Amino acid sequence: MTPSPALGATSEVGALQTVLLHRPGNELRRLTPRNNDQLLFDGVPWVDRAQDEHDAFAAALTERGVEVLHLDALLTDVLSFPSARAELIGAAVDDPRLGASLQRAATRHLAWLAPDELAATLIGGLAHDELRGGRGLAYEVMDRSDFVVPPLPNLLFTRDSSVWIGDEVAVTSLAMPARHRESTITAAVYTHHPWFAGSEQLYGADLEHLEGGDVLLLAPGVLAVGVGERTTPGGAERLARRLFARGLAHTVLVVPIAQQRATMHLDTIATMVDVDAMVMYPAMADSLRAWTVTAPDGVADDADPVELSVTGPRPFVEAAAEAMGIDKLRVIDTGLDPVTAEREQWDDGNNTLALAPRLAVAYERNTVTNAALEAAGIEVVRIAGSELGSGRGGPRCMSCPVARAPLPPR
Numbered sequence: 001m002t003p004s005p006a007l008g009a010t011s012e013v014g015a016l017q018t019v020l021l022h023r024p025g026n027e028l029r030r031l032t033p034r035n036n037d038q039l040l041f042d043g044v045p046w047v048d049r050a051q052d053e054h055d056a057f058a059a060a061l062t063e064r065g066v067e068v069l070h071l072d073a074l075l076t077d078v079l080s081f082p083s084a085r086a087e088l089i090g091a092a093v094d095d096p097r098l099g100a101s102l103q104r105a106a107t108r109h110l111a112w113l114a115p116d117e118l119a120a121t122l123i124g125g126l127a128h129d130e131l132r133g134g135r136g137l138a139y140e141v142m143d144r145s146d147f148v149v150p151p152l153p154n155l156l157f158t159r160d161s162s163v164w165i166g167d168e169v170a171v172t173s174l175a176m177p178a179r180h181r182e183s184t185i186t187a188a189v190y191t192h193h194p195w196f197a198g199s200e201q202l203y204g205a206d207l208e209h210l211e212g213g214d215v216l217l218l219a220p221g222v223l224a225v226g227v228g229e230r231t232t233p234g235g236a237e238r239l240a241r242r243l244f245a246r247g248l249a250h251t252v253l254v255v256p257i258a259q260q261r262a263t264m265h266l267d268t269i270a271t272m273v274d275v276d277a278m279v280m281y282p283a284m285a286d287s288l289r290a291w292t293v294t295a296p297d298g299v300a301d302d303a304d305p306v307e308l309s310v311t312g313p314r315p316f317v318e319a320a321a322e323a324m325g326i327d328k329l330r331v332i333d334t335g336l337d338p339v340t341a342e343r344e345q346w347d348d349g350n351n352t353l354a355l356a357p358r359l360a361v362a363y364e365r366n367t368v369t370n371a372a373l374e375a376a377g378i379e380v381v382r383i384a385g386s387e388l389g390s391g392r393g394g395p396r397c398m399s400c401p402v403a404r405a406p407l408p409p410r
């Protein structure tokens, strides 16, 4: 691993320098038709093919000069530190289903594992028949298909469990029970890994729900935060207060989105592809509204009783353009035919990862959206996602930018 560059990001489209990915592993092999809904997958992926697709995604990034960090490798590194081991083993067994005896047995089992085995188990889970040693009531009564430590198949979507804003990282608070433990892993990596030494944490897993897929860095100092199935208004407010207090933003647009699976995060509806352009689901482009939240002078921290200035709601594209200081936010539609648009939105056509202004990674299957992007002057790096997409996430969901170059002044 090379020495860390200046960490952080102030936009969605500044040249991507370093990104955090997670190559899917055995955690995907745990998915069955009985547990896939609870584990937030829409099917049972072919794991080898998903890994090939992910390798091609990572290669597309490295070929273009992006440094790829792998979350499981960073986790393995920190699991050689006793404090990180204790935190993560504690989080893995902190589950009211288990009871004291099984918690003790699981702790003992995990404590014996070498760092790489422990990392694999924390991510891949511990099945009923894999537990060594002691038992207890809960173990005996548990269904044989239940997990002592559930797997984390959604760790693939590194976007959601942390987000860099300016030079600080927000470890998020994930709403769905199947994903709660993911941010204990990102928190441990950012806290203990020497690569991130000195970086400040802006948010925490114990706070109001906030997921990285809902956070868009529209321009330096300007964020949009979707609130819906995952991020709560309280999470958006807490984040805004912290950003204002630390001088990391001057405006936060709070954007309500429908509380349904197809639109679980704001980045399933719209992502930035240029300094002034977004690809957006047309069925929502006109209805998306935003509350504009700004900082009165003197917000000191999130406990500060100072009222934030809140105006709106008004059309998102207008509010965004004003906050970004541009005449117009260009909107590229995911297809004018409503059925195609709905299909391509579902298949993460809007969920692009910008590598630089006018250069974005997208799933190849969304042919109409990709053609619209190219017609609008965006170069599209196409990747396969037939298996990866069964978790309902695209290139943006599968990546957490850790370092992006600042945009040149306009």
Ligand SMILES: NC(=O)NCCC[C@H](N)C(=O)O
Residues within 6 Å of the ligand: 039, 040, 041, 154, 157, 159, 160, 176, 179, 212, 213, 214, 264, 265, 267, 268, 391, 392, 393, 394, 396, 397
């Ligand atoms: N930002 C994103 O939209 N991430 C995709 C998350 C998919 C995952 N299966 C979930 O339901 O949370």
